[in-house]
Amino acid sequence: MLEIRNSDLVQAKSFLYDLKLKPKLSRHRTKLVKLIDEKIKDLSDASNEIIQQYAKKDENGNPIINDNMVEFDNVENRIEFEREDTILINELSKINLDEYPNVYDSIQQALYELDVELDKEKAETYELLCELFNVE
Incomplete structure (x- = not known):
């Protein structure tokens, strides 16, 4: 099980x-990237829920967003909103590799x-991945 911060x-x-x-x-990398994509989608969905909860809405009940800024x-x-979003972005996502034993x-x-x-x-991302995969 890999644990990686949402951010x-x-x-x-x-x-x-x-x-x-x-x-x-490359095939194994592709499997991992697909699992990461699922976590990114989950993160996006959760972020949209937070926006929906706190944003100003238009007449149709949709959040008002101008120049990529939520109103x-x-x-x-x-x-x-900022408090909830900060909590979300700092949470750890768990990526289960049990289905793909050779990927790790x-x-x-x-x-x-x-x-x-x-x-x-x-280099910072490489260091993060090396920590996740126990590379010396």
Whole structure:
């Protein structure tokens, strides 16, 4: 079971997706990316529920969003939304690899053998993944 903070899901997926891997490792990576995609969808659904709960609504009951910013009826709703959203983004998602017993070892191997230069953001994501997969 992998535990990854919701705030790290997209970066982890992107990093894994961009790796150039041999066919077997690539298939295993694809399985993991699909599991991460499910968690990202769950996160998006939960975030939309929070928006629905606290946002100012139009005449059809839909949240009002302008320039990717949610509008609120009052400061209290905005504060409560930010509190709930912060809790959500900092929660841990659990990714169960029981159905794919070889995925863990394959990703661990791919991370261990990775020999490329990484910019700061990718290096941080690489470090996170190495911690998740116990790569020294």
